[in-house]
Amino acid sequence: MRRHQNVSHRFFRTELRWQTLLLTLLLAQSAHTGSSGPQSTESVELGTTLQAPVHSYSVTANTFVDALIEVAGRFKFPIGIVWVRKTSELKPIHISWSDARVEKALQDIVHAQPGYEVELRNAVMHVRPRDMIPDKENFLSLRVSRFEVHKEVAETASTRLAELVNLEVTPPKPAPVGQAKGGIGSSQLVEVGDPEISISLPDVTVEDALDAISLASPFKVWIVTFAPAGDLTPTGFRRTVSPIASEAVPHPAKPYWELLRWGRAPY
Numbered sequence: 621m622r623r624h625q626n627v628s629h630r631f632f633r634t635e636l637r638w639q640t641l642l643l644t645l646l647l648a649q650s651a652h653t654g655s656s657g658p659q660s661t662e663s664v665e666l667g668t669t670l671q672a673p674v675h676s677y678s679v680t681a682n683t684f685v686d687a688l689i690e691v692a693g694r695f696k697f698p699i700g701i702v703w704v705r706k707t708s709e710l711k712p713i714h715i716s717w718s719d720a721r722v723e724k725a726l727q728d729i730v731h732a733q734p735g736y737e738v739e740l741r742n743a744v745m746h747v748r749p750r751d752m753i754p755d756k757e758n759f760l761s762l763r764v765s766r767f768e769v770h771k772e773v774a775e776t777a778s779t780r781l782a783e784l785v786n787l788e789v790t791p792p793k794p795a796p797v798g799q800a801k802g803g804i805g806s807s808q809l810v811e812v813g814d815p816e817i818s819i820s821l822p823d824v825t826v827e828d829a830l831d832a833i834s835l836a837s838p839f840k841v842w843i844v845t846f847a848p849a850g851d852l853t854p855t856g857f858r859r860t861v862s863p864i865a866s867e868a869v870p871h872p873a874k875p876y877w878e879l880l881r882w883g884r885a886p887y
Contacts, residue, residue, distance in 0.1 A: 662698075662743035662835055669697045670723040670745075677725065678716035684733040685863065686885070687713045688747055689841055691729060693882035695722045698840040700830060702748040702760065705861050706848045709733065742831040753846060757858040759789050759875045760827040760844060767829045771816040774837035778879055781829050789857045789875050814838070830877065839879035843886060862886075 672695065681687035685703055692699040703709060715728055730738045730747055739746045755761045764784050769777040817836040821829060830842045847859040860876040863886035878886055 666697055666740070666743050666745070669695055670721065670726075672722050674717045674720045674722055674725050676718060678714065679725075679729065680712070680714045682712055683710055684713050684729055684736075685709075685843070687715070687729045688726070689843075689880065689885070691722075691725055692745075692841055693884075695725075696840075696882060697722070698744045698831075698834050699842075700744050700746045700827065700834065701841070701843045702746070702753075702846070703736070703843075704749055704752055704846045704848060705863070742828060742835070744831045744834060746827075749846075752849070753858055756856060757852065759785055759857050760825065760830075762788055762826050764824055764826065764829060765822070767821045767824055767832070768819060770818050770820075772818075773814045773816055774833050774839050774879060775814070777817060777819065777833050777837075778877070781826065781833070782875065782877075785826055785875055789853060789855060791855065833879070837879075838881050840882050841880040841884075843878045843880065844875070845878075 674695075677694075679687045679690050681690055685701055688699060688701055713729065713732055715725075715732065717725055717728075720728075726745065727738055730736050735750055735752060736747060737750045739748070762785060764781075767781060767784070769780055772780075815837065817833070819829075819832050819836055821832055824832075834840055834842055843863050845861050845863045847861050849858075851859045853859055857875070862876070863878060880886065
């Protein structure tokens, strides 16, 4: 009986230490990013969600990315997914939990795919490949001097960000003397009732800007799908591909990311 009590006490202390560590991490993150108000609230809400219990739950999906989208939609937390679309990443996944927490379910899915890690940043859960993409090839590491949108839908904000990034990833060729410069064509699918958002961020990375769009809009999932190693743009950045196809996205639709609502599949 005493041994059982000791084991229970140790388990309780371990759980308490983990919950304290998570809350400390969330608060430290808010202080580090200089955020207050809405993002601090988002951080606390995310911490609560991650500690929510999971009982008799299972995920069956075609890939670990589909599994991540499923879990994020089921438990309603924002997530940014970065992955490399190659054969080894396209395996079906099935995991069940009888008594766990949301955070454990997320980590189990990530750990089922070798070479990936999970990180909490900007009140968003991030899943990314570890040591697969050098920073110099990753457009998400590019810094934008200012990213600003005022009362626009998320799709417009996303297009505006893509135009800024394209100036670095696929810079336009100089126009012949006397000829006007061409613009960048794009199309958007905007749903009726989409809310307008406002964002003002000085000196941020592309990843930070995507997080901001996600937190401010109904599109709580963003995905960047990279091509395998060696497939680079003329400027040295890793090419992006569709989440559901291996073909590289043609210029000028580079770089490519997808914004999804909870419960939506990539398209």
